[in-house]
Amino acid sequence: MSRIAPAQPPHAPAIAEALERIMPPGLEPLVLFRTMARNPRIFAKLFAGGLLDKGALGLRQRELVIDRTTARLGCEYEWGVHVALFAKRVGFGPVEIAATITGDGAAGCWSPPEQALVALVDDLVDQRTIGDGTWQSLTAHFDEAQILEAIALAGYYHTISFLCNGLRLPLESYAARFPDARSP
Known part of the structure; x- marks a missing residue:
């Protein structure tokens, strides 16, 4: 059991949009992402700092x-x-x-x-x-x-x-x- 329960929908619009953008089609948002959504500031900062886009490394x-x-x-x-x-x-x-x-x-x-x-x-x-x-x-x-x-x-x-x-x-x-x- 997670120490902090993941947020449940409906999510704030910015969080819902970010979850939809990052998750592959057909997969529920990760427990990690939904847990971070409990603190919209941390959620936004973690997503802003994400490195899963095309970068210098292959x-x-x-x-x-x-x-x-x-x-x-x-x-x-x-x-x-x-x-x-x-x-x-x-x-x-x-x-x-x-x-x-x-x-x-x-x-x-x-x-x-x-x-x-x-x-x-x-x-x-x-x-x-x-x-x-x-x-x-x-x-x-x-x-x-x-x-x-x-x-x-x-x-x-x-x-x-x-x-x-x-x-x-x-x-x-x-x-x-x-x-x-x-x-x-």
Whole structure:
């Protein structure tokens, strides 16, 4: 049971419009979004800061950063939603999905640029900074705009993970689940 009950329709017009815009057709708005709607200011700020639009990173790169960040922070809710909605679209099969949870950036399923992104997330989660070796790898594969976006994604989904875990949001029925062993 969530610590704060999700808002129920009818929603304020701005919230209803945002929910309709962000959700795929046929899917009920996420428990996370409906819970954030309990505070229209936080809802608006989170949506304004969202990074799911077209950015400097490709979709696969974006989802790798999101999935690795949420997995490393133990946020099964957000990880599961992203895996369910995006994994197939970005070419993540069972090996890649498992590698977002366990293993290090050198996993053979990742290209060298993807390995650099995994190392970035791991450095930020473990050390709250980016090590020199990781930085060298990042700059070998990405430009400044892409690196800034990757850092912002990790930070944004750190916040989302805190919200989901802190509120103890119930998992979405269609979302992927962590396998039994989930320690990276």
